[in-house]
Amino acid sequence: MKRFVVALAMAFALGGGLASAEEGHEEAHDHEAKHNGIVVHSGHHHLELVATGGTLDLYVTHEDGKEEDVSAAKATATVLADGKTEVVTLAPATGNALKGSGSFNAAKGTTVVVSLTLPGHATEQARFKID
Numbered sequence: 001m002k003r004f005v006v007a008l009a010m011a012f013a014l015g016g017g018l019a020s021a022e023e024g025h026e027e028a029h030d031h032e033a034k035h036n037g038i039v040v041h042s043g044h045h046h047l048e049l050v051a052t053g054g055t056l057d058l059y060v061t062h063e064d065g066k067e068e069d070v071s072a073a074k075a076t077a078t079v080l081a082d083g084k085t086e087v088v089t090l091a092p093a094t095g096n097a098l099k100g101s102g103s104f105n106a107a108k109g110t111t112v113v114v115s116l117t118l119p120g121h122a123t124e125q126a127r128f129k130i131d
Helices: 002-014
Strands: 038-042 045-062 074-081 084-092 098-104 113-119 124-129
Touching: 038 124, 045 074, 045 084, 045 113, 045 124, 074 098
Parallel strands: none
Antiparallel strands: 038 045, 045 098, 074 084, 074 113, 084 098, 113 124
16 A cells, blocks of 8 residues: 555656646537536546535536436546645535535645546546645
8 A cells, every 4th residue: 555655656757648737638618617626638527626624525527518427427536735645535516516524624735536437437637736
């Protein structure tokens, strides 16, 4: 497990091929945060992360702007905060939202890497940095 955490931390530092808010996805559709979070384009979806204290809310929208049904989704978030790493399970909530919580404090400098699997789709990963 320790090797995995070290490898994951190195992947974060090097950009590891994960989608991020800075990558060039320039199609003509809405990239606006609908829940005052951070939006990342990943695969065929827009993922919006709202991180407050020890709580994460992930909203999944199809790239055409329609809310994605996440009732059968599987997701985890790896949170890097205050020099510690914590893996949080994100469970389907209502509509297009997944939610989870942990002992971390999502503050400036926190990095969250989400792994999301929706039925019929390949696993998607996205990296969020709280500024």
